Amino acid sequence: MLGNKVSTAAASTAGIAGPVFDDPVSRRLSAEIERVAGASVHVLVLGETGVGKELVARQIHQLSARRQRPFIAVNCAALSENLFESELFGHEKGAFTGALSATTGWFEAADGGTLFLDEIGELAPAMQAKLLRVIQQREVTRVGARVSRPIDVRLVTATNVDLAKAITAGRFREDLYYRIKVATLKVPPLRDRPGDILALARHFVGLHGPGAAIAFSPEAEAALLDHDWPGNIRELENVVQAALVGHRGGRIEQADLSLGVRDDGGAAPERAAPGGLQQVLDDLLARETADLFNAVQKQLVLRALDHAGGNQVHAAAFLGITRNVLRTLMQRYDLLPGGKRG
Known part of the structure; x- marks a missing residue:
């Protein structure tokens, strides 16, 4: 049967029981x-x-x-x-x-x-x-x-x-x-309902976090509110998951957030460029994040699947690998249909 988004379990888009309606x-x-x-x-x-x-x-x-x-x-x-x-x-x-x-x-x-x-x-x-x-x-x-x-x-x-x-x-x-x-x-779109952003971010911390209380610093909250969210809720979930990989001390700082940067004219944020990705990886390596390789690789697979709408063939093409290799990685990280997403 279908090898993609088909289930009677929790929503694969964000994993919440119902939408957040704070705005x-x-x-x-x-x-x-x-x-x-x-x-x-x-x-x-x-x-x-x-x-x-x-x-x-x-x-x-x-x-x-x-x-x-x-x-x-x-x-x-x-x-x-x-x-x-x-x-x-x-x-x-x-x-x-x-x-x-x-x-x-x-x-x-x-x-x-x-x-x-x-x-x-x-x-x-x-x-x-x-x-x-x-x-x-x-x-x-x-x-x-x-x-x-x-x-x-x-x-x-x-x-x-x-x-x-x-x-x-x-x-x-x-x-x-x-x-x-x-x-x-x-x-x-999420940019038109800013009142939901922090509520959703806190929800995703609870959903994907280690169980202990983790808060956002005021600077991190301001950065979340300032971002334009071209990928909407799905992008926000991925940003929070990545921040949870790299944070230390029970608090997520602005530096933990992999967000595009506005230019001086206040234009919409750009997608992270290769140089920005290098900086994120440098920061994670400097922190000696536990099991960094698997954590980053899992997030890369998740992001590719999200961008492909769950289509494994397209996701594999985004990553430059075969579908068989992608399915091996999905199995390793329990991402195959019926397993967990995240």
């Missing part, structure tokens, strides 16, 4: 989520990469009447066209070479609950047509089967793609668009 902008989003959750309609969640769209989907599920039933998350960008039907709709034994037993698809697995299709804007047109039919008919036919199976699934989809432009360009079906956007939620 007034986020509180308004929270009210919208609560309103939408009570109506059993399909929901389209829009937002930049890393803003926490899956967390919003999980919150919708938890606040709905379906909360006792499964929540299944699928990364559409990781679905190949050849395996699309088998993954989503299931297959019967002998349906194709390698089908040694009957397998339940993700629609059936989510029956009675919620199916979250992330990055739906990445689906190929042929896959969109097959998905549309299932939504319309409310039934699935396993590959190799002759009988359809009724399903009762609430669909929550998400994308960072402008679907209106994709429709105009012929890349996305208009009829599917109107099927999935009965209700729409827009998740603001």
Whole structure:
């Protein structure tokens, strides 16, 4: 089955039970989520990469009447066209070479609950047509089967793609668009909800820290608030994890934060340049950080997977290694599906 973001466990985007709603902008989003959750309609969640769209989907599920039933998350960008039907709709034994037993698809697995299709804007047109039919008919036919199976699934989809432009360009079906956007939620980028930044940072310290109380210095807090967060919540989590590797003395200082630096004109922060990375590594080596190699290598794998949206082939390409080598590293650091992220 899928080798990417599919689970009924905690959200892989950030690992929190629910979104953090400290900022007034986020509180308004929270009210919208609560309103939408009570109506059993399909929901389209829009937002930049890393803003926490899956967390919003999980919150919708938890606040709905379906909360006792499964929540299944699928990364559409990781679905190949050849395996699309088998993954989503299931297959019967002998349906194709390698089908040694009957397998339940993700629609059936989510029956009675919620199916979250992330990055739906990445689906190929042929896959969109097959998905549309299932939504319309409310039934699935396993590959190799002759009988359809009724399903009762609430669909929550998400994308960072402008679907209106994709429709105009012929890349996305208009009829599917109107099927999935009965209700729409827009998740603001982290830079537009600064009141969440420190609350999220403290949460990630608790999530990934050693257990002992670790605080941010005033200078570190100011740096977090000043950063523009182009990678949103996902970037913030990674920054905190990296800071936990290098900090000393029970407090995270500004120097522990691997952030881009603003220029004198106050422009948006730049991505860390190789020289900046060298400085970070020099600092870590100077501190004689325990097990530094494995800690840095694990973070590098995590960052590549995040940037690739969980797609192992793309993540391996980012790192300049083969997928087999990447999977070996993922196994070493317990990052394979079903394992822990971080």
